[in-house]
Amino acid sequence: MNSRSNGALPSIRERILETALDEFYTCGFHGATMRNIAKAAGCSAANVYNHFENKSELLVEILRRASDEQFTATRNALRKTGDDPAERWRAAVAAHSLYIARNPRACLVANSELRYLGEIDRKRVVGSRDAQEQLFVDIAEEAVAQGIFSVRRVSQAVAAVLTMCAGIPLWFREDGPLTAEEVADDFALYALNLVGYSAG
């Protein structure tokens, strides 16, 4: 998450969120401890508790931020795209994939640790994800209505595309042969193919 994008030193709250992500990534939700998170952030455990009630609260905040940032990236890409649903689908999948390739740890933790949150906390995160998913469903349904996508179950196809993108951090390496942009473009093409897009 680009909490340092303005160049200023991160606040203690931001530092805690960054070290908590490291800790969740390395040890999993159940293995993570508030003490380790505090230590890595250079503060006391009491200081962490001043900002976050417990581990769940930290995980909820990390996952909601990542989801919100990703959603914003997708909507920004769509703002620069015209009305053609195929172009909108391509732009949305590329932006969504690019965020994942650039924020692999947050996205991996989102997929592997979400199920350890309690019911209420999970709902707080899932709401933001559902909104993202709906955006993709709307674009695909419009494309099906216009006869340019040929896919039977739109929601299921969207789930397939989004989980395909969510898998990028499992194999993509920043220092590998492909850039994040190239991977994102490839995945946008896969997603266009998957829904039976025909340009004619």
Add this chain to the structure above:
Amino acid sequence: MNSRSNGALPSIRERILETALDEFYTCGFHGATMRNIAKAAGCSAANVYNHFENKSELLVEILRRASDEQFTATRNALRKTGDDPAERWRAAVAAHSLYIARNPRACLVANSELRYLGEIDRKRVVGSRDAQEQLFVDIAEEAVAQGIFSVRRVSQAVAAVLTMCAGIPLWFREDGPLTAEEVADDFALYALNLVGYSAG
């Protein structure tokens, strides 16, 4: 995993593997305890240690078995399929997806907990997965060579397809509107589309 498929009562070792999968699924690798696993299996912790040296050993055995069973299911499906690479691709993806839809917990644990294994243990699991992946790469490369698939980076497309399938347990419900077979057939079609299949 279908350890009870012969109808006999499971041995204590099998019971431990089943309760360990429950425990890893519910609590994650770091949250799981050998004591809870023993209790759920109806034996002592010492008994568990007679069969498995530690938690890692249990996770390795669960993940390797699931991977081997899945691989066997795919190869069995291919044995009943002819030489056409498109048909082989469809059959392989359908069998692979069907195994995931029928064994959601083992597949979810494989994806979320694998990274907590140490380097050597991870390699023991990943070897079996790599062999599966190579099977899909070989089919797709043959199809590209014959000009019936149009995809630039075969390994990346295979990774996209396999992670798309791995996401099935995140949304598929056995008591939902679709059967595991229907989902598997849909995913085989997505996978054919994804690689730019054209029937000629």
